[in-house]
Amino acid sequence: MSCTVLVGLFPGLWPGAVRAGEEAQLEASILRVKPAVVLISSEVGADVAVNCGTGPVHHVTPEPIYETGSGFILHPDGFIATNGHVVERFYEMNEQRLAKEFMAAAVALACGPALAMVPEGARKERLRAIAADPVNRGKVRLRKELHVHLSTGKVYSADVKAYSPAIKPETPPTGQTASQGGKPEAERSGQDVAILKIEERDLPTVRLAANTAALKLGEQLFVLGYPGVVLNHDFLSRKSQLEASVTVGRVSGFKIDINDRRVIQTDAAITWGNSGGPAFNLAGEVIGVATFISTTFEGDQAIQGFNFLIPAESVHTFCSKVGLTPNPNTPLMTEWAAGVAAYFQGEYRKSLAHLDAAERLMPGFPDIQRLRADVRMKVDKSPRFMRRGKTVGLGIGVALIGVLAVLSLRTVMRNRARSGPAAIRRVGAEEIRRRLEAEAGVTLIDARHGAAFDEAPVQAAGAVRYDIDRPDIPAFQVQVKPDGEVIAYCD
Numbered sequence: 001m002s003c004t005v006l007v008g009l010f011p012g013l014w015p016g017a018v019r020a021g022e023e024a025q026l027e028a029s030i031l032r033v034k035p036a037v038v039l040i041s042s043e044v045g046a047d048v049a050v051n052c053g054t055g056p057v058h059h060v061t062p063e064p065i066y067e068t069g070s071g072f073i074l075h076p077d078g079f080i081a082t083n084g085h086v087v088e089r090f091y092e093m094n095e096q097r098l099a100k101e102f103m104a105a106a107v108a109l110a111c112g113p114a115l116a117m118v119p120e121g122a123r124k125e126r127l128r129a130i131a132a133d134p135v136n137r138g139k140v141r142l143r144k145e146l147h148v149h150l151s152t153g154k155v156y157s158a159d160v161k162a163y164s165p166a167i168k169p170e171t172p173p174t175g176q177t178a179s180q181g182g183k184p185e186a187e188r189s190g191q192d193v194a195i196l197k198i199e200e201r202d203l204p205t206v207r208l209a210a211n212t213a214a215l216k217l218g219e220q221l222f223v224l225g226y227p228g229v230v231l232n233h234d235f236l237s238r239k240s241q242l243e244a245s246v247t248v249g250r251v252s253g254f255k256i257d258i259n260d261r262r263v264i265q266t267d268a269a270i271t272w273g274n275s276g277g278p279a280f281n282l283a284g285e286v287i288g289v290a291t292f293i294s295t296t297f298e299g300d301q302a303i304q305g306f307n308f309l310i311p312a313e314s315v316h317t318f319c320s321k322v323g324l325t326p327n328p329n330t331p332l333m334t335e336w337a338a339g340v341a342a343y344f345q346g347e348y349r350k351s352l353a354h355l356d357a358a359e360r361l362m363p364g365f366p367d368i369q370r371l372r373a374d375v376r377m378k379v380d381k382s383p384r385f386m387r388r389g390k391t392v393g394l395g396i397g398v399a400l401i402g403v404l405a406v407l408s409l410r411t412v413m414r415n416r417a418r419s420g421p422a423a424i425r426r427v428g429a430e431e432i433r434r435r436l437e438a439e440a441g442v443t444l445i446d447a448r449h450g451a452a453f454d455e456a457p458v459q460a461a462g463a464v465r466y467d468i469d470r471p472d473i474p475a476f477q478v479q480v481k482p483d484g485e486v487i488a489y490c491d
Helices: 014-036 095-111 120-132 312-321 331-344 348-361 366-381 384-388 390-417 429-437 450-455
Strands: 002-006 037-050 058-060 065-075 079-082 140-149 155-157 159-164 175-177 185-187 193-197 220-225 245-256 262-266 278-280 285-290 307-311 442-446 485-489
Touching: 014 037, 014 065, 014 220, 014 245, 014 278, 014 331, 014 366, 037 079, 037 095, 058 095, 065 220, 079 312, 095 120, 095 140, 159 312, 193 312, 220 285, 262 285, 285 312, 307 312, 331 348, 331 366, 348 366, 429 442, 429 485
Parallel strands: 442 485
Antiparallel strands: 002 485, 037 058, 037 065, 037 140, 065 079, 079 193, 140 155, 159 175, 159 193, 175 185, 220 245, 220 278, 245 262, 262 307, 278 285, 285 307
């Protein structure tokens, strides 16, 4: 059944309700996926024995090379996606070049103090000569580590299972991927994807979008990761260091890189350390991976608003290379997602049961702990008899609002009927279709009961959803143009 309602019944309220609904949806989506976003760190260090020419041999440990990036868990058994360039120094370690760099640093530490009084130019030349002396050749012992950090504080050693480096305009494609535990095979470079593995089970996971062909310009997205400017901020405590940061933006373009591969442009803020972090649509699906940013000509400052994502399809490709099928449906994520959904529906006791179960499965996630504390406070403050009667109370409240709305509507219609034809009538589906195609300023409201809505094979695109079984007052507030119409259809 369809009915047409004239406009102007609830002026000024509809845009605010839409914004509130979008913000709640965004917040819920962020909460659901955040536990599965991880910090990735790589460290390359060295122990060096230095002969300065006189005196004893010095054993020096120069400052290691430490790099961080972001990633996300694809499978509860510890498979993680990130950028290739996040693990590049660890995976493609040029031992000869790195040994030379560490020897120079070690010579400066061991031999530099004795040459403090020598003029700058002569001192540098002497240090270079010591580093190049054959007596110091082969005296560098390199070590490398790759770690994945969960927001719980747990740290795991990681192995690289599949790999392709970032785009390198000055070099030909020579990337590598790992095959079934054997020797790496040659692959095309520039895809900037890596699949890592840690030894753990029942981890939180994200859902990888099947494809990104349906993405639209202006579509909202959000990016989670560990930007270095936040990770290493002097004014921030280390207590929250392992919690990912979120930035929000929109799809701002579809581009082709120099290797003729598709990339997604976004205005969401991304900087060093975000690399490898997932970009999500509002449904909580990974649509892309933060890969490269825009910088000044000097390359030392990021220019925000012009950043790029690798499409989810590239991650699927690398998963297939190692025989991995992403699995977002895990016991932990099932409980966590149900707890988040119940929270935003105001069903706090139900939410608490799911959040308690999620905490038992893998304790320590800050987001789960914070939401549990908030829900527990709401449950404790609400008397038991009020909690039992909440749904009934909301139903009665909505019914009263509905009665008042109908009475107001009748009054408006009577007043308008005096000067013109009746403005409330039933219309058929074909007439609705014609009005929508003619862009006649029609606003659709789907007021069917939950079961009827869920089982319907066809849903009207762009309709405002209002489920009487789960009443939400803001959804009842609409604003249309003075010459427009509101068409509500129900069961």
